[in-house]
Amino acid sequence: xxxxxAIAIDDLYREVVLDPDRWGDDAYAEWLENIAIxxxxxxxxxxxxxxxxxxxxxxxxRFWSSTxxxxxxxxxxxxARVDIAVGVPAWRPGLxxxxxxxxxxxxxxxxxxxxxxxxxxxxxxxxxxxxxDEWCSGTADGQER
Numbered sequence: 001x002x003x004x005x006a007i008a009i010d011d012l013y014r015e016v017v018l019d020p021d022r023w024g025d026d027a028y029a030e031w032l033e034n035i036a037i038x039x040x041x042x043x044x045x046x047x048x049x050x051x052x053x054x055x056x057x058x059x060x061x062r063f064w065s066s067t068x069x070x071x072x073x074x075x076x077x078x079x080a081r082v083d084i085a086v087g088v089p090a091w092r093p094g095l096x097x098x099x100x101x102x103x104x105x106x107x108x109x110x111x112x113x114x115x116x117x118x119x120x121x122x123x124x125x126x127x128x129x130x131x132x133d134e135w136c137s138g139t140a141d142g143q144e145r
Contacts, residue, residue: 003101003113005046006094008035009053013090016057017081020064028054045100049093056090088121095121108132 012031016023032050036042042050063069063085072084082090095117102110111132118126127135 003098003107003110005035005039005042005050006097006101006113006117008038009050009094009097012053012057013060013082014078016060017064017078017085020061023057023061028057046097049096053090053093056086056093060085060090088123091117091121106136111135 032054035050039046060082064081069085072081075081075084095114098110098113098117102114111127115126118124
């Protein structure tokens with residue numbers, strides 16, 4: 001579930017930076033409500049990460065709807081728009097959710113999500129050269145799950 005929540009955060013950010021005028025308090029509340037419904041309930045830890053992501057989205061919305069963003073409007077990549085406006089802190093809630101899901105329900109998809117997100121947040125690789133099967137067996141460089 002948490003990987004899908006991390007992806008939902010990405011979708012939120014994409015929508016906010018590409019159409020900031022569409023977003024306001026009601027839209028964020030509706031987004032959170034829909035996420036809770038789709039996920040069939042959210043626990044407190046996940047809810048905290050989602051609230052942090054909404055606060056980041058609000059910062060993104062304020063930046064991209066302001067005249068300060070005029071010099072960056074030509075940027076087409078939504079990821080770059082997130083980085084320009086907020087930077088690394090925006091990506092932390094998604095990493096937290098992906099790590100949590102990987103710990104609770106290991107999967108190759110979850111492993112790949114954590115690997116990708118870890119590099120973005122920390123600027124360094126995670127489990128470089130280790131594949132999912134090695135990670136699961138705990139034999140990767142003496143690492144244990």
